[in-house]
Every structure is written in C-alpha cells, then in structure tokens.
Amino acid sequence: MLGYVIQRLLQAALVMLAMSALVFAGVYAIGNPIDVLISPDATQDIRAEAIRRYGLDLPLWQQYLAFLGRLLRGDFGQSFVFGMPVLDLILSRLPATLELALAAVLIGTLLGVPLGIHAGYRPDSALSRAIMAVSVLGFSVPTFWVGLILILTFAVNLDWLPAGDRGPTLEVFGVGWSFLTLEGLSFLLLPALNLSLFKLAMMIRLSRAGTREAMLTDTVKFARAAGLSDLTILRRHVLRLISIPIVTVFGLELGSTLAFAVVTETIFSWPGVGKLIIDSITSLDRPVMVAYLVLVAFLFVTINLVVDLSYALLDPRLRRGGAAA
Amino acid sequence: MTAPLLEVEGLRTHFLTRAGVAKAVDGVSFVLQPGEILGLVGESGSGKSVTGFSLIGLVDPPGRIVGGSIRFAGQELVGLPAEQMRALRGRRIAMVFQDPQATLNPVLTIGTQMALALQAHDRVSDRAAAERAATMLTRVGIPDAAARLGNYPHEFSGGMRQRVAIAMALLNGPELIIADEPTTALDVSIQAQILHEMKALAAESGTALIWISHDLATVSALAHRVLVMYAGRIVESGPVGAVLRAPLHPYTRGLLDSLPAMTEPGRRLRQIPGTAPSLLALPPGCPFAPRCPRADAACTAPPPRVDHAERRALCHHPLEAAA
Ligand SMILES: Nc1ncnc2c1ncn2[C@@H]1O[C@H](COP(=O)(O)OP(=O)(O)OP(=O)(O)O)[C@@H](O)[C@H]1O
Ligand SMILES: [Mg+2]
Numbered sequence: 001m002l003g004y005v006i007q008r009l010l011q012a013a014l015v016m017l018a019m020s021a022l023v024f025a026g027v028y029a030i031g032n033p034i035d036v037l038i039s040p041d042a043t044q045d046i047r048a049e050a051i052r053r054y055g056l057d058l059p060l061w062q063q064y065l066a067f068l069g070r071l072l073r074g075d076f077g078q079s080f081v082f083g084m085p086v087l088d089l090i091l092s093r094l095p096a097t098l099e100l101a102l103a104a105v106l107i108g109t110l111l112g113v114p115l116g117i118h119a120g121y122r123p124d125s126a127l128s129r130a131i132m133a134v135s136v137l138g139f140s141v142p143t144f145w146v147g148l149i150l151i152l153t154f155a156v157n158l159d160w161l162p163a164g165d166r167g168p169t170l171e172v173f174g175v176g177w178s179f180l181t182l183e184g185l186s187f188l189l190l191p192a193l194n195l196s197l198f199k200l201a202m203m204i205r206l207s208r209a210g211t212r213e214a215m216l217t218d219t220v221k222f223a224r225a226a227g228l229s230d231l232t233i234l235r236r237h238v239l240r241l242i243s244i245p246i247v248t249v250f251g252l253e254l255g256s257t258l259a260f261a262v263v264t265e266t267i268f269s270w271p272g273v274g275k276l277i278i279d280s281i282t283s284l285d286r287p288v289m290v291a292y293l294v295l296v297a298f299l300f301v302t303i304n305l306v307v308d309l310s311y312a313l314l315d316p317r318l319r320r321g322g323a324a325a
Numbered sequence: 326m327t328a329p330l331l332e333v334e335g336l337r338t339h340f341l342t343r344a345g346v347a348k349a350v351d352g353v354s355f356v357l358q359p360g361e362i363l364g365l366v367g368e369s370g371s372g373k374s375v376t377g378f379s380l381i382g383l384v385d386p387p388g389r390i391v392g393g394s395i396r397f398a399g400q401e402l403v404g405l406p407a408e409q410m411r412a413l414r415g416r417r418i419a420m421v422f423q424d425p426q427a428t429l430n431p432v433l434t435i436g437t438q439m440a441l442a443l444q445a446h447d448r449v450s451d452r453a454a455a456e457r458a459a460t461m462l463t464r465v466g467i468p469d470a471a472a473r474l475g476n477y478p479h480e481f482s483g484g485m486r487q488r489v490a491i492a493m494a495l496l497n498g499p500e501l502i503i504a505d506e507p508t509t510a511l512d513v514s515i516q517a518q519i520l521h522e523m524k525a526l527a528a529e530s531g532t533a534l535i536w537i538s539h540d541l542a543t544v545s546a547l548a549h550r551v552l553v554m555y556a557g558r559i560v561e562s563g564p565v566g567a568v569l570r571a572p573l574h575p576y577t578r579g580l581l582d583s584l585p586a587m588t589e590p591g592r593r594l595r596q597i598p599g600t601a602p603s604l605l606a607l608p609p610g611c612p613f614a615p616r617c618p619r620a621d622a623a624c625t626a627p628p629p630r631v632d633h634a635e636r637r638a639l640c641h642h643p644l645e646a647a648a
Contacts, residue, residue, distance in 0.1 A: 217427065218424060218427040218428045219427065219430045219431075221422070221428075222420075222422055222428035223430070223441070225381060225414055225415060226414070226415035226441070226442040226493060226496075227414040227415025227416055227442070227445040227446055228415070228441055228442070229411060229445065232445065236433070236437075237433070240430070240432045240433060243432075314432065315431070315432055316432060316479070317431060317477070
C-alpha cells in the first residue's frame, strides 16, 4: 500500500513538472516573457531593470530553474490590473469556486447515484422512465439556458432566491465561505443547481448502467440465494461494485467544474476564478493567466491522485503488498 | 415412512423470449426425503440450473414458473409472496453455485458477506456473526478461520473460495442445499476433496442435498438417488446403483457409455450422436427420438411412463432392467 502511494505521488510530481515546462515554454520561449511580467505601459528603464531582475538575459535552462523556484515559493508575480500579488488574488477567488463546484458535484452525485441505481434496478417502472427523462434533459439542455430559466423562475418571478452575487460569507481559516450560513446558502443554491444538472444526468447514467450489469452477476444472485433483501443487496453489494466509476467521474467533474465554471459564474455574477480568468484574458493580465494554468494543472493532478488512492480503498485487489495469502 | 421434505409435481418453467417459448423445465416431478442426496444430471442446456432456481424462487425474467407445484415441508412455494420466499431462502433452502470466483463479492471481506447472510434472517450483532462465521469456516476445513474473516475472496485459492461459499450456504442450518455444479470449476483433486466433505457435512447436519452435475461419475460417488434430465424433462429416476447398473432409458445408457470410468477397458467410448435439441423447436413425442438408436414410428407420440420397482422412465422402448 505504501509503495502504491509513493508511486502515485511520484507520478503526480512528474506530471506537474511536465506541466510547468509546457507553461514555461508557452510564456518564456514562444512569447516575449517581459510582457508577462510587467505592465505593457511601463517605461523603458523599468523594462530594462525588470529584464535584469528576472534574469531574462540568462540561458533558457537557467531561466526555467528560476521559474520553477518561483513557482515552488508561490511567487507568480503581480497582477497588472489589480496591482496585487497574483497568488493572493487567485486565492481570494478560489474558495468561491471551490464551494460552488463541490456543491454542484455533491448534489449531482448524492441525488444521481440513488436515482440511477433505482433506474437500473427497476428499468421498466414509471419512476425509472421519469428519471431517465431528467437525465436526457440534463445532457441536452445548455447550461446557460438552464441558468437563465432558474433565475427567471426562482429569483424574478417567485422572488425566493437571490438572482446573483455571492452575498455574505463567514470567515473560517482566514477565508470567506457561503455554505456556513443560511443566507449564504441561499446565494449558493441556484448556481450550484445550475451546474449540477449535467452532473446529475451523468451520475444517473453511470449508476444505472453499473446497476443493470451488477444485478445480472452471480454475486448478486448468490446474495439473493442467501436471503438478502433487495435493499440490502443494492446498498451493500451493488453500491460497492459500481463505486469505482462513480468516484472516477466525481473527480473528473470536480476538476473540470473548478476550471471551467465560467458560464455559470458569469450568469450568476459569482466572484470565482472562472470570472477572474475571463476578465484577465480580456485585459491581457498575463501573470494571472500563467498562475491560473499552473493552478488548474495542480488541482487536476491532486484530484486524480486522491481518486487513484481511493481506488485502493474501494477495491482490495488493487492494494499491493497487503495481507495477501 | 417420514414426510417428504420436498415434493415437486409437474413443475413447468418457461422463458418467454422473442424467438418463442423456451420450455426449460417442462413437467418435472420428484420427491426428496429429509437428509437425502439427490443427483440431477443431464447435458448442458437440459434445464438443471433452471430447475434449481425454480425451487429457490430465483427465476429471472423472461423466465417464469407457469405451472406445477413445489411443496417444501408441506408449504406450497409456487405463488408464495416474495417476502416469504426471501425469508425462506438462505435460511431453509440454500444454494451454492458453480464459480466461487464469480459468486463472492470481490470488494467485501468474507466476514462481511457471511455477516450479511446471517443478519438477513436474524438480529445478530456483528461480533456474534463473526463468531458463527468463524465456527462454520472451521467446519468446512478453513484453517485459522477467525483471522481470515477480514480477508477478501481473492486472497483465497479456488478450492478455499468454494469452501467459503459452502460455509455461507450452511450458515443458517438449512434443510436443503441446492448445489449447482459446485466443483466443476475446480482442480480434479480438490473436486474429490470437496465432494467428500460435502457428503460428510450433509450427513452430519441432516441436510438434504440436490447435486446438479453433467457428470454421472461425480453423482454416482455422492448421491442416493439420481434424476436424469433431458430437454426439460426427467427421463429417468431411481436409486443410483440400479440406474447405473442397468438404465431403463436409452439416453441414460448413452450418458454411461460416454464415461471413461464406466466403460470396460478396451471398449471404445461412445458419444451420443447428434446434439441436444433446441428447446424452441422440440420434435413431437419423445424429444430424444432423433438421437435414439431404438427409436421407431411409435416415438412420435408422447412417451409413456415406465415403472420398474423404485425406478421410472419416460420411454416407448425401455431397455431391459436386470431386475
Ligand atoms: N435467461 C434466459 N433466457 C432464455 N432462455 C433461457 C434463459 N436461461 C435459461 N434458458 C433456457 O433454459 C435452458 C436450460 O438452461 P439451464 O441453465 O437450466 O441448463 P443446464 O442444464 O443448467 O445447463 P449447464 O450444464 O450448461 O449449466 C437453456 O437451454 C435455455 O434455452
Ligand atoms: Mg447449469
């Protein structure tokens, strides 16, 4: 087990190294790096001074090592637009996106998996047909459209929930969170629902297919022959048998939502990193873009690592060097 | 004479498929006494497994019991409400399957799986369940049982896995175990061991056993009586010794002649010519007629029942019984 963890950690480190090289190549070797580092309207003197300070007159490999060193120290430079360190800027926005993405994926999974299991267990029932209709809808209706409909219905017409913005946050660990207060939750609910619809559809499909397959196996037949009730079989046997693909998709969806929640964040004026990155692309705030790329890679690698490690928890056959006899 | 444990009368289980109705079990009748070991033999596709699943109420759609009766300890099982049938399964009638690799859940410890089988029927604490599971594992010959409850199926060898499955079947002290080719997937040497142990366990606990196999030799080593199945019907039944010595039905004769161990040295093994008929297109009359050396015009009519002491067969031209 320890060997497995170490192996996965090394793999993750390698992927991060490759990513940093790609970003470095994109910014330093192809573009003109000085544009990334200082504002385009700086004077010639400041430019020359910066070139020396950042070592841009040095050979590429030395520059790469210096770049790596700055990354490791969390030094992504200054934002041109906000005039503050990029890392602080992104970290101030990240919790908003983090809780939005997590809420969306959790809603999609906690609802989608039981519904999908039911649809796989009783494929011909009326409820299962309704569940599958929801899933088709979730796949085919565009996110922005659903977002607008949600705002129209719940914010404009019914006036139950706020139409956008993040509302008040509660400070924990020096970071503001919405989900800790009821009012904060009311702001979080609509954008999270909006983002969760696709994930719900996905989880329903996945659990339904897994359940249908599992129900036909000898494992389930043997459990039924032992007198287990169908509910116990679904909860104890089937859920465990289908958990690996569910965890995989959970991780993938969490990663991609963190990185690409842009549409929903824009519609609901949610102050997350998605909105930040779109803003910085339009204003050519390059240090922010570089930091964002590195950070997204880091998030994906971390999530994949956690998913990989949870495989070993979920499937004992993947644990190596365990108590095998 | 004691009351029979199981009386099956005219059981018919059909599969309503798009291609037509497959009469997998079509008029099966037999009686099983408490503690008796009954062998059920026949070629692949003859309906042995479907018979077993019918008894335990686990025929999956498109299959359905369409007729007949199954009386277990005096209680009618055909048409029994699902919850009552579930309560019976595992507790009074248990089943062991062919491939232990496929039947045990690979991601749950065997301790958990055995606890679930106990807790399906009684309020048993996890600790008490573990104790009972360990006791049963020891009885089926698994060394150091208590320590192995935390192991997963892949940490056992094939033979040990099947022992775990057998222990699970025995766990609630059932009156009947249906064993569907439980040794077919195992090495020959382990087959013999498990066969032997199964027989001892059944005798020890007074459990009746229906042993399903396509192998007459296995059945002859184990069973008291044997049913020979062909195309969904019991074509011959009787005490193992008598049936093997002098079968009434030409199909049984054919099965015997194709067994190496049963043939005198020097005589050639003979396969039964032809293949098992499609259940969707059975010939009228005797389904074995197209492959039967004794068949004639009479065989296009349904075969009559032939009674010979304790033995029965469905045949127009039974072989001479040597009394
Ligand atoms: N799910 C199903 N759908 C349609 N027909 C089925 C189904 N299951 C079984 N049958 C029919 O029932 C027949 C008997 O199957 P069964 O599994 O009982 O055979 P068997 O005697 O156990 O054979 P084997 O030795 O191969 O296990 C098959 O030939 C098939 O036609
Ligand atoms: Mg079978």
